[in-house]
Amino acid sequence: MTEAAGGESAPADDRSWGRWFGRPGRSLTRRLIWLASGWIVLALVLTGWALTSQYQESALRRLGNVLAETIDEVVIATNAGPDGVVVAEIRDAQTDRALSGKYWAVAELDGEGGVRFIAGSPSLAGEELAVPRGLPGRLADANGATISFNDPGFLRPPLRQPLRVAASLKSLPGRSEPLVFMAAIDRTNIENDTRQFATFTWTSLLILGLGLVIAVFLQVQIGLRPLFSLRNEIADVRKGKAARIVRTYPMEIQPLAEQVNRLLDHNQETVERQRTHVGNLAHALKTPLSVMLSEAGSQKGDLPDMVRKQTEVMKAQVDHHLRRARAAARAQLLGERTPIAEVLDEMAVMLERVFEEKAVEIDWRAPDELGFRGERQDLQEILGNLMENACKWAKRRVRITAGPTGLGQMVVVVEDDGPGLPADQREAALERGARMDETTPGSGLGLSIVVELTRAYGGKITLADSDLGGLKVLLELPAAEA
């Protein structure tokens, strides 16, 4: 539940495609990759467009120069006399051969917005160049300069040469009306060149773009790797696999790792301080309580009886509130791991010594690698009280079995061969924190500490019958991953 609320996703999700190509809002990786890819595509498209249009323009300019030369030659060869316009022979293999792809023509304005051809190159083979509408007007606007345009071509199939045409309006001596000089060249070759160049350019840019996007992808992956590793380390701390962040990180995130460690230390210190306070308070109160208890116990009468009874109540209250304070302080701790076998061993050795008169035998079993995800002191408190209780009630035997149950949990079973507890009293025993061991003085409320601590760790405690004959206490506690 908390996992989902914390917005934390399982590691498996991160490896899926959705991580890279999903909505770029909350992933740093996605944001970096999308941003870089966007820039790359934009820059490459602009580059491609600039290159191809530049190439086309220079090709047309070259064509324009050839056309202007041809027009000049025709102008020089043209004479306007009283008997009309005469164009002298121009020696040019291309304009002589029929439909060679290079043409020239001379025309006069017909006064109706069109032109009338007077002469043309032999290559025209009797055809006329197509003239767009409004050409005379445009020529007049150009004020003697040459204008160029694309012509759809000869109107005679199957040639259909697409032409580049240049036209110029010139006045010749001996003629009042200006003449239109035109030259045209087949632009098929140039268009093929331009198309080839464009194909080549766009293919190259596409490959370059893909290469760059892959490079960005790798760079982000490698660049952000320390971040992923930090995230895993923090997860380990949370799961109790590690106590601190230990790896060294690049200087951009090393301060973050240090802050996390400092926070963990601070957390630890706070709990430690809390515990010391609580311990001091306990010490300060309990010795006077001992005095009152024993003073009142040594005398007979109503007053001593009342004092003794009230002292017992005070003692229970003090115990209860101190425990609550301690349990609240420790629930926040992260990164603690306590090997359960060690605690079971030290408790078993100690309690067998304490219950030596009775010759209680404690048989404990736990895998060496099994760890409790929490403080050693708390595990000592939980197991100490349960085992002490078991020893107290046992005839001879106490058995403790601990093992992992998977899913980060473990179960600890504490059994004895004593009288056990009837089923109808078990609930009450857990709820009231077991005042039933009051008959054995000096022991306090062992079971209630266990219940409170177990709950503080999100664990569970159940009572049942043991096949040894006595009570069986089942504890579910968080386990630390080894």
Next chain:
Amino acid sequence: MRILLVEDDVDLSRQLKLALGDAGYAVDHAADGEEAHFLGDTEPYDVVVLDLGLPKIDGVSVLERWRRDGKTTPVLILTARGAWSDKVSGFDAGADDYLTKPFHTEELLARLRALLRRSAGIASATLSCGGLRLDPRAARATVNGEPLRLTSLEYRLLHYLMMHQGRVISRTELVEHLYDQDFDRDSNTIEVFVGRLRKKIGPDRIETVRGLGYRLTPLAGESEGA
């Protein structure tokens, strides 16, 4: 019976002195750790009641010093915090029993009687194997003079091995002597306990004879019965 009472609270000390005196003990009282250490070191007490929260030197340190000096007097510790970590550190320092404050005087007297009964069976014929020593009457074992902290099952296993040192003992034989009833007669159990014993006494003292069982031998270089 001479008893040393170490407690810094004036009222509690007075009461305990009275109660202990009434119960027939000759009581010496120390109110701080230094005085306690001095008295315990110089006077032959039968039993000691030691509060852990003391001025000058704390109770655990006092106890550690006594044990380091070879004092075996049984010690009952009083803890006010009631935390198990305090009890554990008290036991690691060499305590024999604990009592959590506040307690009833009768409880204290009963515990002291039990402690004295236990320590009454003083040194008997000890078993030894190299640096290992085992006192069957007191049910205590040491390795190179350091006390071993064994559970009763571990102790029983070690005892049996020491009684038959040098001989190969089968798992079945061991399991029969480990449990007096019919519980857990699973020979894997023996592996578990041998493993734990090896951790506590050193890995090489118990030898595994494949297919046959285990054998306890002194370490190379340790003279027998030294």
